[in-house]
Amino acid sequence: MAPTSTERTPAISRRFVAISICAVILVVALIAAFSLIPSYLDDRDEKAYQQGRYDIAYDMLEIDLRSAESELFEATLLASTCRTFSQEVWCDMLNLYRESLQEHSLPNYLTDASTEEYRAAATVQSSTLRQLHADQERTNRMIFRVKEWTENDEVLKLIDETVAITRDIRQTLQTAERALDNGATVLEKPYNALREEYDRYLGPSYPTYTTVEDLTAARDRLDEAHRDLEESIAENTVQ
Numbered sequence: 001m002a003p004t005s006t007e008r009t010p011a012i013s014r015r016f017v018a019i020s021i022c023a024v025i026l027v028v029a030l031i032a033a034f035s036l037i038p039s040y041l042d043d044r045d046e047k048a049y050q051q052g053r054y055d056i057a058y059d060m061l062e063i064d065l066r067s068a069e070s071e072l073f074e075a076t077l078l079a080s081t082c083r084t085f086s087q088e089v090w091c092d093m094l095n096l097y098r099e100s101l102q103e104h105s106l107p108n109y110l111t112d113a114s115t116e117e118y119r120a121a122a123t124v125q126s127s128t129l130r131q132l133h134a135d136q137e138r139t140n141r142m143i144f145r146v147k148e149w150t151e152n153d154e155v156l157k158l159i160d161e162t163v164a165i166t167r168d169i170r171q172t173l174q175t176a177e178r179a180l181d182n183g184a185t186v187l188e189k190p191y192n193a194l195r196e197e198y199d200r201y202l203g204p205s206y207p208t209y210t211t212v213e214d215l216t217a218a219r220d221r222l223d224e225a226h227r228d229l230e231e232s233i234a235e236n237t238v239q
Helices: 005-084 088-102 115-149 153-181 185-199 212-236
Strands: none
Touching: 005 088, 005 115, 005 153, 005 212, 088 115, 153 185, 153 212, 185 212
């Protein structure tokens, strides 16, 4: 027997209530979703901004650290011979400034970090850049001061020649690194030999020279290792 209109009314009411509840839930969900979209976009834009800020600071730090190697290298050569021709107080100050400059290094590169991590790292690197520039300038001034006090032109000439060699060495090392990244494993031995000789002047411990002969030998070792790597690059890579 078919249900009467009285019996159908509660069922219709229940369906209406259920539909109304679903509709309310859907409306609330849509409102919540639309309200979260701007926040999500803002967070995404903020992360992209902080990541870009971090990348710029990181690149600048890498470039400036390579630039500071000139002062660090020259300060090392002067410090290694300083007490044979200059006042001890200037030698101590040169060593102090050199150590401050040597302490700077490139941190590990951040990948897929949070917004806060990118922001904090960019701030730290900007601060490091300012300190690096200050230490570089102090070291540079002390290099000139120590040079003013020496009358040993032969020593200064050897130091200047060695520093001049390092400018070409840095460029050759970068060329070899790119070639190694592209699979030129034949360059590993001459690259490592030059890298080891060059890095002796950038670390906390460095060779001590007391004679012109010692300085000449150091210059010649660098020059020879540099020529070996240049020849390997010319023979094994496409220019």
